[in-house]
Amino acid sequence: MVAQSPLQGLKKAALDKAKGLASKENLNKATTLLLNDLDKTRAQFDSTDFDYSIIVTDNSGLFDVKEKGERNAKLITSANLYNKFMQNDELTEIEKARAHLEFGEIFYAQNKYTTAENRFTSARELFESGSGTDDIGYLKTIANQGLLYATMGRFTQAETYTAEALDLRKTKLGETNAGVAASYNNYAVLRYNLGKYNEAEKDIEQALAILTQNNLKDAMQYAIALNNLAMLKQTIGRFDDAIKDLKEVLSISEKLQSSKSKNHLKFVSNLALLYQQTGKYPEAEALYLSAQSRISKTSPDYAALLNNLALLYRAMGQDEKVEDPLVKALAIYKSNVGDESPVYAKTLNDLGNFYRSKERYAEAEPLLTKALSIREKALGTTHPLYAQSQEDLAIHYWKKGEIDKAYTLYKVVMDQSLEFINQYFPPMSEAEKTKYWDVLSPRFQRFYNFANASAATNKEVVKDLYDYHIATKALLLSSTNKIKQSIIASKDAVLITDYFKWLDQKETLARYYAYTKEELKEQKINLDSTERAANTLEKRISERSKDFSAGFSNQKITHAQLSTLLNDQEAIVEIVRVRIYNQSFTDQVAYLALVLTRGAKEPVLITLNNGNQLETRYAKYYRNTIQQKQPDNVSYEQYWSKIEPALAGKKILYLSLDGAYNQLNLNTLKKADGDYLVKKYEMILLGNSKDLIAIKSRKASTPKKNAFLIGFPDYGGPELTSLPGTKTELDGINKMLKLNGYQVIQFTQKEASEKNLKNIKAPELLHIATHGYFLQDVEGKDDAYGISAENALENPLLRSGLMLAGASKTVSGASAPSLESNDNGVLTAYEAMNLNLEGTQLIILSACETGLGDVKNGEGVYGLQRAFLVAGADALIMSLWKVDDAATQLLMTNFYTNWIKLRDKQKAFKQAQLQLMTKYKEPYYWGAFIMIGN
Known part of the structure; x- marks a missing residue:
């Protein structure tokens, strides 16, 4: 049983007594008793006992901290009692106002929204006419109006009342009053419904902070606000964090109420949704079915559960359910809420999508159209759910064969989606951006499928395909770099201090990642809270980096702009990996090549439908022939033969690669009866073809002529093979650079340490000659070269790195992790991101497999490559496979000789490869290294 509040007991006793009285005199006495007692208790009770709006699986509704809807419904047993009560002539206006408020809340909890609206309106009018605007009930009336209109989908009215309630509560109750927390929470839910996710998150965090100040972390109010934060995180893809928050919510709820309570069931349903979205289908189904039998079959909560259960069965392939x-x-x-509500529109849309997937187009179209209309009226045309409805209808027309209708809708949707990125990205940390992009990127993938399918009859869609792709390719890397650059250039002392404080927090995290969860527990270290602190500081920094906030929308680059930058011998080749979408995504992959030349009206689109084979069979074949130094008569045909006809007469290619193309060196491909592509083209690798703008606009600058060389480490044990060739390599480079006026710092043997590398300050040139590594899989292992395997499993930046002095003890496990120092001889890619390399022109990773990592669709390689680009490097030279020591030494010597003479690192690098080919014919020797960047 849930204990009644003092207020609840008083109301029930008085009303029960009133029901048995016949005379007007006795009714007046009972009424006076009730209202006097209410007046006495409100001051101490109402400041914390406010109704809280709750996000329930994408739907917003009233949520009562005392479950008023369940227990107070019985208080109104007849309309006759209600009418007698309200017509009592001896009630003052303030007393009537309070009565209207109380009954309005009860009607609201019973989903009788129109009646509730009338009661709240009457209450407000009576409070105002009776000079009761200082009464705490007046504040609650306004707050309730905001909640009611939000529930009804009348968001413009809801925002007016919710904002007014928040301002009044802050003024009358104080900034830290729990009632203010209620208004922040309710405003957050409203903003969530309006698609204002950044503002919603701030409001919820403000509510949680106030509740914590009021020692309410174990109260239902806190559980509700934390639930809302979890569901906001769910919407923007932060599923793991959301699950953690919801588990805490359920723990609080179980202590306060039974696990069968209506409140608890809402939380359970939300957790089931999260399990559903993270692929834990059996767990989700068990929770839904458990809750199903305990929810009223006529309530909106039951409808929400049915909707989510249906989508779960869809995901499980059980379409018959x-x-x-x-x-x-x-x-x-x-x-319950009528057929113009956003929640009704959601189910309508889901059913329309199901019919469309079954090619029941005649049934699907009216549902999808109606859902779009409802969302336009209720949410407006810039809301994420309206964009979702537009896309769903566009897909319907596409699959129905009405391409023109589909294209008209899709064009609006994609432009709006770019605006979402511009709107939501600025205050997010990189981890949050990554998760939000994971939510949004499937839309771009679906559009690429649509564009490819309709390109034969619609040339405009090919232009859009190119433009949308370059707008979002390497988006996460681009945003991270922009923020960093804007901070450094800001001259804002506080912002710069916070930035370096954040870097220190990441260094601390790097130490913590060496420990297992059990070891952290023994050390009394909370990894989650440390990560949250770093994340919070990063968000604060991002939000204050105004240059980035304005940057994205101001830099919408198009194919037409890039085309004008090319000369007649140049072309851009943009590779796009596309996951095939039929009525839903499949496990098949295609690759699209977009070739852009000077003066072209639109890019040339080439489709390679054998994407799965390019990523498996042919990728393995390419690597095997390289390693075995055998002729390769297959790879050219598979990866390049279809693209080459579009490049007739071109000599210089700007290549922006994706997927499997990141794991091969196109220079090493050749026709069976022809020559290697390295002799035919000058290939320049870019992260995104719009980087060409920076390349073409770059003016010649005076080189800093300082270099940092590190290599030939003393690994300190037999676990790592010594590399004497790297000593010869570094000494030769050192001598050559000094002869040409360079200031050179060189560290070898014991001085080739992680500590010395971390202390560098943006040299023009950084050359690292040592062992590199990338661990594809750490499943079942305890340790990943000094990192706990359970931490490394989730983050490829913890699975790649460089071996430096003393690394053998870490590799062997003989060296225990230290909380005092990060100098364990292994520099992970995660740590490399924090190096001070802003302004470094070139980094050469003269080590094995430094170009490898996890290939993330549209984002490039997550490993050392990404880490050094994030750290600020303009360009990198790195390897794709284990390299021959003597060949590498000669390649590097040739490169530096050429670079010093030509002052063009791209031409110098190609010339060095061609020179090496005269001695070593096979690509294994000269093709291992690639250069990427500006």
Whole structure:
């Protein structure tokens, strides 16, 4: 049983007594008793007992901290009692106002929204006419109006009342009053419904902070606000964090109420949704079915559960279980909230999508159209759910064969999606951006499928395909670099201090990642809280980096702009990896090549449909022939033969690669009866073809002529093979650079340490000659070269790195992790991101497999390559496979000789490869290294 509040008991006793009284005199006495007692208790009780709006699986509704809807419904047993009560002539206006408020809340909890609206309106009018605007009930009336209109989908009115309630509560109750927390929470839910996710998150965090100040971390109010934060995180893809928050919510809820309570069931349903979205289908189904039998079959909560259960069965491939629950959910929503509500539109849209997937187009179209219309009226045309409806209808027209209708809708959707990035990205940390992009990027993938399918009849869509792709390719890397650059250039002392404080926090995290969860527990270290602190500081920094906030929308580059930068001998080749979408995504992959030349009206589109084979069979074949130094008569045909006809007469290619193309060196491909591509083209690798703008606009500058060389480390044990060739390599480079006026710092043997590398300050040139590594899989291992395997498993930047002095003890496990120092001889890519390399022209990673990592669709390689680019390097030279020591030494010597003479690192690098070919014919020797960047 849940204990009644003092207020609840008083109301019930008085009303029960009133029901048995016949005379007007006795009714007046009971009424006076009730209202006097209410007046006495409100000052101490109402400041913390406010109704809280809750996000329930994408739907917003009233949520009562005392479950008023369950227990107070019985208080109104007849309309006759209500009418007698309200018509009592001896009630003052303030007393009537309070009564209207109380009954309005009860009607609201019973989903009788129109009646509740009338009661709240009457309450407000009576408070105002009776000079009761200082009464705490007046504040609650306004707050309730905001909640009611939000529930009804009338968001413009809701925002007016919610903002007013928040301002009044802050003024009358104080900034830290728990009632203010309620208004922050409710405003957060409203903003969530309006698609204002950044503002919503701030409001919820403000509510949680106030509740914590008021020692309410174990109260239902806190659980509700934390639930709302979890569901906001769910919407923007931060699923793991959301699950953690919801588990805490359920722990609080179970202590306060039974696990069968209505409140608890809402939280359980939300957790089930998160399990569903993270692929834990059996766990999700078990929670839904458990909750199903304990929720009223006519309530909106039951409709929400049916809707999510239907989508779960869709994801599980049990399509026969999908239609019926969606139809039932629609009927429940219609009877409770009407057929113009956003929640009704969601179910309508889901059912329309299901019919479309089954090619039941005649049934799907009216549902999808109606859902779009409802969302336009309720949410507006810039809301994420409106964009989702537009896309769903566009896909419907596409699959139905009405390409022109589909294209018109899709064009609007994609432009709006770019605006979402511009809107939501600025205050997010990189981890949060990554998760939000994971939510949004499937839309771009679906559009690429649509563009490819309709390109034969619609040339405009090919232009859009190119433009949208370059707008978002390497988006995460680009945003990180922009923020860093804007901070450094800001001259804002506080911002710069916070930035370096954040770097220190990441260094601390790098130490913590060496420990298992059990070891951290023994050391009394909370890894989660440390990560949260770093994340919070990063968000604060990002939000204050105004240059980035304005940067994205101001830099919409198009194919037409890039085309004008090319000369007649140049071309851009943009590779796009596309996951095939039929009525849903499949496990098949295609690659698109977009070739852009000077004066072209649109890019040339080439489709390679054998994407799965390019990533498996042919990738393995390419690597094997390289390693075995055998002729390769297959790779050219598979990866390049279809693209080459579009490059007739071109000599210089700007290549922006994706997917499997990141794991091979195109220079090493050749026709069976022809020569290697390195002799035919000058290939320049870019992260995104719009980087060409920076290349073409770059003016000649005076080189800093300082270099940092590090290599030939003393590994300190037999676990790592010594590399004497690297000593010869570094000494030769050192001598050559000094003869040409360079200031050179060189560290070898014991001085080739992680500590010395971390202390560098943006040299023009950084050359590292040592062992590199990338661990593809650490499943089942305890340790990943000094990093706990359970931490490394989730982050490829913890699975790649460089071996430096003393690394053998770390590799062997003989060296225990230290909380005092990060100098364990292994520089992970995660640590490399923090190096001070802003302004460094070139980094040469003269080590094995430094170009490898996890290939993330559209983002490039997550490993050392990404780390050094994030750290600020303009360009990198790195290897794709284990390199021959003597060949590498000669390649580097040739490169530096050429670079000093030509002052063009791209030409110097190609010439060095051609020179090496005269001695070593096979690509194994001269093709291991690639250069990427500006």
